[in-house]
Amino acid sequence: MTQLTPQDITLQIEGFGELTARTGERLVLALERGGVDILHRCGGVARCTTCRVSFQEGEPDAMTLAEYDKLTEKDLLGQARLSCQIECAPGMRLTPLQTASSSGLEPGKAPAETIEPAPGWTTRPGASTEG
DSSP: OOOOOOTTTEEEETEEEEEETTTBBBBHHHHHHHOOOBBSSSSSSSSSSEEEEEEEEEESEEEEHHHHHHHHHHTTTTOOEEGGGOOOTTTTEEESBBBHHHHHOOOOOOOOOOSSSSSEEOTTTTTHHHH
8 A cells, every 4th residue: 555645645536546646736737647648738727628627526615717717718617627727635536527538639738837827716606605
């Protein structure tokens, strides 16, 4: 069994099983490193929606303004999230909605280690704002 460090967490990925990520790591990068061929065409800067995922558990309440704007533009708000705009956190269980192998498309350039563009934050629709 792999020894986890205090910052390591386990994510449950539908169709791929468990993968280990670091708290705060960009989800798109954790998915790739964990063997999920998540599609990302814009290089992880919220200019497209190819890296989208859906959450069964652990969906973050925080959402970048770039993600909010892009999901609104594409009429996907409340239906999907952009893995390039999400930081990994404990308790996440999700499904990748587009992969390179399922789409036949090649991913774009590798996303940076930190969320781009520099995030402004909002609360996702439907999030509980009660303490």
